[in-house]
Amino acid sequence: MTGAGYAVIVLLALLLFGGGLLTGRRTARPVRTSDVGTPVEHATFETLHTASLAAPPLRAGLTEESARRASRRLRSLLGTDALCLTDRDRILVWDGEGDHHGRHIMDQVQGVLATGRDTAFRSECDDLDCPLRWAVAVPLTVDHRVLGTLIAYAPRESAVLARAAGEVARWVCVQLELAELDRSRTQLIEAEIRALRAQISPHFIFNSLAAIASFVRTDPEQARELLLEFADFTRYSFRSHGDFTTLADELHSIDQYLALVRARFGERLSVTLQVAPEVLPVALPFLCLQPLVENAVKHGLEGAVTSSRITISALDAGSEAEVVIEDDGTGMDPERLRHILRGEGGKSTGIGLLNVDERLRQVYGDDYGLVIETGIGAGMRITVRLPKYRAGVHGS
Amino acid sequence: MRPLPRYRTQSEIDEQTALGGAYVRSLMRSQLRAGLTAFTGLAVVVGTLPLVFEALHSSAVVWGVLGFAAYPPLTLLAWWYVRRAERNERDFARLVEGRSAQ
Amino acid sequence: MSRTYAVAAVAAVVLATVLVGGFGLRISRTTSDFYVASRTVRPRLNAAAISGEYLSAASFLGIAGLVLVHGPDMLWYPVGYTAGYLVLLVFVAAPLRRSGAYTLPDFAEGRLESRQVRRLVSVLVVGAGWLYLVPQLQGAGLTLKILTGAPGWLGDVLVASVVVLAVAAGGMRSITFVQVFQYWLKLTALLVPAIFLVLAWQGDGRPRVTFDEQLSVFRADHPLYATYGLIVATFLGTMGLPHVVVRFYTSPNGRDARRTTVAVLALIGVFYLLPPVYGALGRLYAPELIHGGDADAAVLLLPARVIGGLGGDLLGALIAGGAFAAFLSTASGLTMAVAGVITQDVLPSRGVRHFRLATVLAISVPLAGSLIVSRVPVADSVGMAFAVSASSFCPLLVLGIWWRRLTPPGAVAGLVLGGGSALLSVAITVSGAVRPPGWPHALLAWPAVWSVPVGFLAMILVSLATPGRIPAGTNAAMTRFHLPEALTTGRHR
Numbered sequence: 001m002t003g004a005g006y007a008v009i010v011l012l013a014l015l016l017f018g019g020g021l022l023t024g025r026r027t028a029r030p031v032r033t034s035d036v037g038t039p040v041e042h043a044t045f046e047t048l049h050t051a052s053l054a055a056p057p058l059r060a061g062l063t064e065e066s067a068r069r070a071s072r073r074l075r076s077l078l079g080t081d082a083l084c085l086t087d088r089d090r091i092l093v094w095d096g097e098g099d100h101h102g103r104h105i106m107d108q109v110q111g112v113l114a115t116g117r118d119t120a121f122r123s124e125c126d127d128l129d130c131p132l133r134w135a136v137a138v139p140l141t142v143d144h145r146v147l148g149t150l151i152a153y154a155p156r157e158s159a160v161l162a163r164a165a166g167e168v169a170r171w172v173c174v175q176l177e178l179a180e181l182d183r184s185r186t187q188l189i190e191a192e193i194r195a196l197r198a199q200i201s202p203h204f205i206f207n208s209l210a211a212i213a214s215f216v217r218t219d220p221e222q223a224r225e226l227l228l229e230f231a232d233f234t235r236y237s238f239r240s241h242g243d244f245t246t247l248a249d250e251l252h253s254i255d256q257y258l259a260l261v262r263a264r265f266g267e268r269l270s271v272t273l274q275v276a277p278e279v280l281p282v283a284l285p286f287l288c289l290q291p292l293v294e295n296a297v298k299h300g301l302e303g304a305v306t307s308s309r310i311t312i313s314a315l316d317a318g319s320e321a322e323v324v325i326e327d328d329g330t331g332m333d334p335e336r337l338r339h340i341l342r343g344e345g346g347k348s349t350g351i352g353l354l355n356v357d358e359r360l361r362q363v364y365g366d367d368y369g370l371v372i373e374t375g376i377g378a379g380m381r382i383t384v385r386l387p388k389y390r391a392g393v394h395g396s
Numbered sequence: 397m398r399p400l401p402r403y404r405t406q407s408e409i410d411e412q413t414a415l416g417g418a419y420v421r422s423l424m425r426s427q428l429r430a431g432l433t434a435f436t437g438l439a440v441v442v443g444t445l446p447l448v449f450e451a452l453h454s455s456a457v458v459w460g461v462l463g464f465a466a467y468p469p470l471t472l473l474a475w476w477y478v479r480r481a482e483r484n485e486r487d488f489a490r491l492v493e494g495r496s497a498q
Numbered sequence: 499m500s501r502t503y504a505v506a507a508v509a510a511v512v513l514a515t516v517l518v519g520g521f522g523l524r525i526s527r528t529t530s531d532f533y534v535a536s537r538t539v540r541p542r543l544n545a546a547a548i549s550g551e552y553l554s555a556a557s558f559l560g561i562a563g564l565v566l567v568h569g570p571d572m573l574w575y576p577v578g579y580t581a582g583y584l585v586l587l588v589f590v591a592a593p594l595r596r597s598g599a600y601t602l603p604d605f606a607e608g609r610l611e612s613r614q615v616r617r618l619v620s621v622l623v624v625g626a627g628w629l630y631l632v633p634q635l636q637g638a639g640l641t642l643k644i645l646t647g648a649p650g651w652l653g654d655v656l657v658a659s660v661v662v663l664a665v666a667a668g669g670m671r672s673i674t675f676v677q678v679f680q681y682w683l684k685l686t687a688l689l690v691p692a693i694f695l696v697l698a699w700q701g702d703g704r705p706r707v708t709f710d711e712q713l714s715v716f717r718a719d720h721p722l723y724a725t726y727g728l729i730v731a732t733f734l735g736t737m738g739l740p741h742v743v744v745r746f747y748t749s750p751n752g753r754d755a756r757r758t759t760v761a762v763l764a765l766i767g768v769f770y771l772l773p774p775v776y777g778a779l780g781r782l783y784a785p786e787l788i789h790g791g792d793a794d795a796a797v798l799l800l801p802a803r804v805i806g807g808l809g810g811d812l813l814g815a816l817i818a819g820g821a822f823a824a825f826l827s828t829a830s831g832l833t834m835a836v837a838g839v840i841t842q843d844v845l846p847s848r849g850v851r852h853f854r855l856a857t858v859l860a861i862s863v864p865l866a867g868s869l870i871v872s873r874v875p876v877a878d879s880v881g882m883a884f885a886v887s888a889s890s891f892c893p894l895l896v897l898g899i900w901w902r903r904l905t906p907p908g909a910v911a912g913l914v915l916g917g918g919s920a921l922l923s924v925a926i927t928v929s930g931a932v933r934p935p936g937w938p939h940a941l942l943a944w945p946a947v948w949s950v951p952v953g954f955l956a957m958i959l960v961s962l963a964t965p966g967r968i969p970a971g972t973n974a975a976m977t978r979f980h981l982p983e984a985l986t987t988g989r990h991r
Contacts, residue, residue: 248538318841424900485984
């Protein structure tokens, strides 16, 4: 065999080796992200799953009930023998063994509650068999307020547990913050309805009473009737029960509102109503058309306009009712309207429109928001679609 | 201007307590009894009529009964039922509201 | 020429329907009648609307035809159509209204809290609605053919297009007044000619009407069984018909729903006194129809036969107009009800445009069916829709309203076994796979006698077997269904 022969063999061997290396690497790569997952991935999944199970109870806020339901999941996330959740005054739940430690615990976490800093301490335990010798306490904070603490126990000092407890506590805090957000959102909507009802009162009540007063001498009969309308209208607006009403009742209230408005503006305002009687029993959120009519009246009589025409129609459209409120008043710049509906319009403008839009979307879904057609000087046309039936919506 | 006060028993019903449930069930029973009475009356007559017609073999009778005589009793039976059902409801409302008067 | 009058009458009815539908809104321009306009529909008005929608081609033409051919036993049809409202009244009317449901799928979802049951009910509602629409369209075709000699398919297409145009183009903005108008039109269109016909018959020396058995055509080889099948189907089926359920939504409350139903009983009872007169006179003056098919045409032909001349032509035109009112009112009511279900449960997203699409869909399928399927007597095929409704919706409504232990799996079992078997029987009968004589045909052609118990039993047994699935809101639903309005509104106005 010649040197050249050896060279060829070595070259072939090298090629073979190189090829093997390349294919090896290529086939080796998918192993890392195997279709069935690596142990690390499995551990991640398990952690995520446990976390997801603990989340729903916590979304109700930090209470004994939610703490009890979440604690088991949290303990398995941390992998400790015992876990304790407290609020500012007392233990909410002790999960795991050794709950005799609970006696001293509120004293031990006073520092955490006061400063909002993580603390570790030896558990002073007289029982020599008790495995819980060391604990780490982490604050649960929402908006810089310490709501409570999370305390994890271990047989001996453990930096890993300290870090893990910190991370879990932070995750719990996020859930609690979301809970707070949920609560404040409902509160906000309730407050808005209240504001809406209250908003009717000051200037409208004053104007109506002034108009009624002007009739007392000239036309006592008319004044008496208007006063009754006024009483009825306010009774409906301030009623305390039920979130829903029927179209018939809402239209009736609008009728009373318009009677009071006309007492003031007389012939300047003309109103046409078209009703398909089959849609009158439709259930809808309480006070969600009246603000639209009020808006139309305001727009119609704004500025130098001498007279205004408002058309209200409620038509049958199969499984839905279609309510259209139209005025020929000053209209509005569509861009400004868009701002208002995004909630950027400021306090005074169009809180009614925004509130109605939000409540409709909340009850019926995003397909059912207000549809508004308008332009400067072109009047305004608001269309509301109401499904004839929606589970949970019952007018009373 | 507050809405009328809600009665005590009525809040039991609204909140679906055991007591409220008992009230609603008793109303349902009385209404079902009224409905079943009317329905049984109808079913007995209508269930036997084809057999009677078969036995009599007279088309004039069939004609008279089904063509004309059937409709007034149907309407009267319906009218009776409505009166009975509305009376049940009035009695029930009195029962519920009356308790609060104590 | 009678053709001209008849065409004019039909055109007038179509035009009036569209006009009343489009502009029959309550309009007020002063505040004082604003209140009147926004007042809910009173029981009597609503009852006339329900009757107007309910009295279909089967009532207007079909009953007289059946009586003419098969004798007075066929009078069970009108009695059943009427008595169905009594059963509806005593078990369903007030609670159904109080449930707030617009359609049967709404009711199923509200009571059983299950989207699955809702979807199943939707399928059955659309099926029953289509089954009911086919004879309406076929009746229109027949009427137009007899009146004008136009090809048979033209009437089907005409009614379907009028309905689509009126509903889909936004013309039916308020259907209540259309239906009220149609009721009185139909009553007049049968009553006035009937008076003249009876006078003519008296002038003729009162010839005796015979219902000899030899003359009658046997309709079934098991007539007694068929009679009971008919009774069960019509008595229990009325409550589930989609266009009937939808109209109860118009009542402001449960109490008014009851009173409305009594008024409906009276109104359709009065109407049903008339078709038998036509059937009997048809025996005398149009005997060739007994064996000649197209007996449904008897009502249309009689005025020309008995009275003749200009008077006969005018009365014939009046009847033709009434018949078209019958097709239009029932077809438009059914189409709207079926289209409502299709928009909500079949088409993906919602919107007005989708409702128009659904309307086209709702009527084009039965239109195709009416053109393809061979002509079954109108009243017979309507009877089949009743059978399907009685075996599926009746158990669902009655048990849903009165029985706390109903569960979603139970409801599904009852709907599938009861309604499904009835639907299948009807399909086999219409396809002609099983022909008379013999029990198999009788059982399949009048399935209600066995399919209604099957539906009830399946619902009860499966519900009892799945006690864990009783919906959480059952008690709340029962309270809502049965509590009188005086207690639920919390204020007395």
